[in-house]
Amino acid sequence: MECISxxxxxxxxxxxxxxxxxxxxxxxxxWLKELKNDTVFDHxxxxxxxxxxxxxxxxxxxxxxxxxxxxxTGANPETIPVDDIPSIVNTISETNTLSLNGEKDITFxxxxxxxxxxxxxxxxxxxxxTAYTELKTVESTFYSIGGGFIIKEEDNDAKAKNEILKCKxxxxxxxxxxxxxxxKVENKSISEIVLENEKSLRSIKxxxxxxxRIWDTMLECMYIGCHTEGKxxxxxxVRRRAYDIHKNLIGTLAYRSQQEWLEAIRNTKVKFRQxxxxxxxxxxxxxxxxxxxxxxxTAPTNGSAGVIPAVLMYYMVIENHKANFKHIKQxxxxxxxIGSIFKKGATISAAMGGCQAEIGVSSAxxxxxxxxxxxxxxxxxxxAAEIAMEHHLGLTCDPIGGxxxxxxxxxxxxxxxxxxxxxxxxxxxxxxxxxxPLDKVVDTMWETAKDMNLKYKETSTGxxxxxxxxxxx
Numbered sequence: 346m347e348c349i350s351x352x353x354x355x356x357x358x359x360x361x362x363x364x365x366x367x368x369x370x371x372x373x374x375x376w377l378k379e380l381k382n383d384t385v386f387d388h389x390x391x392x393x394x395x396x397x398x399x400x401x402x403x404x405x406x407x408x409x410x411x412x413x414x415x416x417x418t419g420a421n422p423e424t425i426p427v428d429d430i431p432s433i434v435n436t437i438s439e440t441n442t443l444s445l446n447g448e449k450d451i452t453f454x455x456x457x458x459x460x461x462x463x464x465x466x467x468x469x470x471x472x473x474x475t476a477y478t479e480l481k482t483v484e485s486t487f488y489s490i491g492g493g494f495i496i497k498e499e500d501n502d503a504k505a506k507n508e509i510l511k512c513k514x515x516x517x518x519x520x521x522x523x524x525x526x527x528x529k530v531e532n533k534s535i536s537e538i539v540l541e542n543e544k545s546l547r548s549i550k551x552x553x554x555x556x557x558r559i560w561d562t563m564l565e566c567m568y569i570g571c572h573t574e575g576k577x578x579x580x581x582x583v584r585r586r587a588y589d590i591h592k593n594l595i596g597t598l599a600y601r602s603q604q605e606w607l608e609a610i611r612n613t614k615v616k617f618r619q620x621x622x623x624x625x626x627x628x629x630x631x632x633x634x635x636x637x638x639x640x641x642x643t644a645p646t647n648g649s650a651g652v653i654p655a656v657l658m659y660y661m662v663i664e665n666h667k668a669n670f671k672h673i674k675q676x677x678x679x680x681x682x683i684g685s686i687f688k689k690g691a692t693i694s695a696a697m698g699g700c701q702a703e704i705g706v707s708s709a710x711x712x713x714x715x716x717x718x719x720x721x722x723x724x725x726x727x728x729a730a731e732i733a734m735e736h737h738l739g740l741t742c743d744p745i746g747g748x749x750x751x752x753x754x755x756x757x758x759x760x761x762x763x764x765x766x767x768x769x770x771x772x773x774x775x776x777x778x779x780x781x782p783l784d785k786v787v788d789t790m791w792e793t794a795k796d797m798n799l800k801y802k803e804t805s806t807g808x809x810x811x812x813x814x815x816x817x818x
Contacts, residue, residue, distance in 0.1 A: 347512065348514055349685040349688060349689065350542075351539065351543060351681030351682065352559075352681075354492065354644075354645050354684040354685055354710075355559050355642055355643065355644055355645075355677060355680070356493045356642065356643045357422075357423045357558070357559065357562050357640065357643075358370070358423065358643055358647065359427070359639070359640055359641075360634065360636060360639055360640075360641050360749070361636050361748070362407040362646070362648055363491065363492050363643040363646040363648070364399075364489045364491045364492070364493075364646065364694050364803075365399070365400055365403060365404060365407030365409045365803075366407055366408050366411075366412040366647065367412070367422060367643065367647065368489025368494065368495050369400065369412045369413050370422050371493060371495050372416070372474075372489065373413050373415075373417045374416050374419070375495065376485050376487070377416075377445070377446045379485055385478060385483050386446070388479065388480070389449065390451065390452075390478060391451055391452055391453075391457070392451065392453070392474065392475060392476050393459065393474075394413050394457060394458045394459065394474055395472070395473040395475070396410075396459065397461050397464060397471035397472070397473070398464035398465060398468075398696070399469045399696035399802065399804055400469075400470045400471065400489065400696075401460040401462060402462065402747065402805060403804065404460055404747070405747060406748040406805070407747060408638060410455075411434050411638075413458060414433075414437055414443065415433065415434070418433065418444055418445070419446040419447040427640055441453060465486070465488075467488060467498045468488040468489075468696075469694075469696040469802065470488055470489040470490065471486060471487075472487050472489065474486075489694075491646060491692060491693040491702065492643050492646050493646075515545055516531075519686075519689050520686065520690065520784050521686055521727050521783035521787070522782070525724060528723035529723075534723060535678075535682060535713075536674075536675040536678040536679050536717060539681065539682045540552070540678055556670075556673065556674050556678075557673075559642050559677060560677070562640060562642050563641075563642050563657070564607070564658075566634045566640070566641050567630045567631055569630070569634050569639065570585075570588075570631055570632075570633045571587050571588065571626060571627075571630045572588065573587075573588055573633070574588040577633060577750055578636075579746065580746065581745065581746055581748060581751065583754075586629055587629040587630035590625065591630070593622075594619065594622055595610065610623070611662045611666045615663065620663055623659070623662070624655050624658075624761050624765065625655075625758040627654060627655035627659070628654075629651065629754055629755075630651070631650050631655070631757065632648075632650060632754040633754060635647050635650050635651070635749065636750050644680070644710070645684040645687075645688070645703075645706055645707060646695070646706075648753050649703040649707035650707075650757070651760075651761065652704065652707035652760040653680055653710060653714070655711075655758070655761040656714070656764050656765060657673065657676050657715075659715075659765060660672065660715060661673075676715070679713055679717050679726065681710070683710045683713045683726075684706060686783070687706045687709065687787055687790070690788065691790045692791065692794055695802060695803040696742075696802050696804075697794055697802065698791070698793070698802070699793075699794065700742040700756060701737045701739060701793065702790070702794060703742070704757065705733070705734050705737030705738070705740055707760055708761070708763050708767070709729075709730040710730070711760075711761065712733035712763075712764040712765075712767035712768045712771070713726045713727065713730035713733075714726075715729070715764060716728075716767075719769075719772060720772070722776070725774065726771070727782070727783040728770075729767045729768045730783055731781055732770055732771060733763055736767075738786070738789060738793055741797070741801035741802075741808050742802055742803040743800075743801055743805065743808030743809045743810040744805055745813055747810075751813075752809060
């Protein structure tokens with residue numbers, strides 16, 4: 346049984362894509378470690394990087410090549426100053442030199458990253474690194490499987506043969522039914538069960554510190570997105586909308602801190618239409634930052650990073666003005682566990698399952714988490730997650746120009762609204778009357794993913810990505 350932490354599902358990284366940006370970045374970091382362990386690093390004269398499948402087809406729009414270069418320099422996506430990224434990339438391009446892990450200068454041109462149109466058989470997102478020395482050539486192939494997770498085919502084979510450590514969680518969970526049983530037997534909420542698992546890995550102080558860092562990053566995203574106007578990079582000339590919506594809702598007042606801004610929103614009187622606008626504003630703001638190579642939290646992916654912050658912010662500024670870190674912690678713990686159930690039973694990669702695997706999963710995570718905060722039982726939390734995913738089944742991934750902008754940014758807004766609706770429906774549902782349990786919708790999502798045509802799986806070869814620019818599609 347795979348042991349997935351909340352901090353695996355909610356990672357801090359650079360946009361615009363967890364599978365196409367953060368994953369390749371982490372793969373480059375891992376490759377550098379391999380080279381060091383194999384004592385090859387000091388002898389490298391040049392390198393080559395081959396991108397395959399979806400990483401190649403939409404890699405330019407997702408800044409995969411930039412992520413690879415940054416990863417090879419040894420920069421950390423969690424801490425690198427975002428404003429420094431353009432200058433680092435420009436220096437590499439202008440000098441044709443890359444400082445490998447910040448230690449060794451090698452010749453590196455744009456031709457060193459090859460965009461192959463072919464797919465490797467193991468997974469849609471393949472990346473192969475090749476190092477050249479005077480004596481030998483060394484290759485290593487990684488796969489970016491969504492949410493910033495990377496694996497190697499041999500690691501997956503070892504897992505299948507039970508050659509990895511067993512999960513040490515006190516409450517190991519693969520399926521929703523197992524989680525529900527633990528809650529019933531232990532008479533605990535879902536967040537309490539998840540917290541016990543996390544405590545088996547790290548101290549409560551560390552858990553709180555990291556969860557606060559995650560929320561602070563989410564809050565910063567919303568704040569930056571709401572206060573930044575203009576157009577998004579990439580060539581589509583998409584105008585930022587969060588700034589305009591925010592301005593119309595709250596005006597142009599300057600706030601000394603994010604907390605002061607948060608309190609100002611809480612003190613704003615809202616009706617139903619304003620609630621819709623605020624939630625949409627929060628979701629759009631995060632994904633506009635994401636589309637600009639900003640720092641976001643994968644939740645569970647970068648392309649769906651706006652749903653969970655928007656729904657949690659909704660709770661804090663609309664539902665409960667007295668909400669504090671205790672509620673934030675509870676929300677993130679539940680959301681992370683629901684996401685892990687989908688990852689284990691299906692996928693969180695659009696290249697494998699279409700957008701149902703990203704927006705659908707994030708909406709399910711947010712719906713379940715909100716349901717618990719609103720007083721839902723563990724059974725109702727799972728109902729909320731099921732309802733949210735059920736109404737995202739079959740959602741395709743067809744980004745125009747390979748950019749995480751159209752339709753991706755708006756979909757975060759829709760996913761957040763659906764999550765709130767799903768939570769409310771679940772609260773009014775008697776678990777005895779449920780016809781579709783969460784595990785069944787997870788299975789259905791995976792079957793749908795396997796049946797989905799490849800052109801609707803983050804390849805930009807079908808749907809909106811093609812039809813928008815055609816007279817007759």
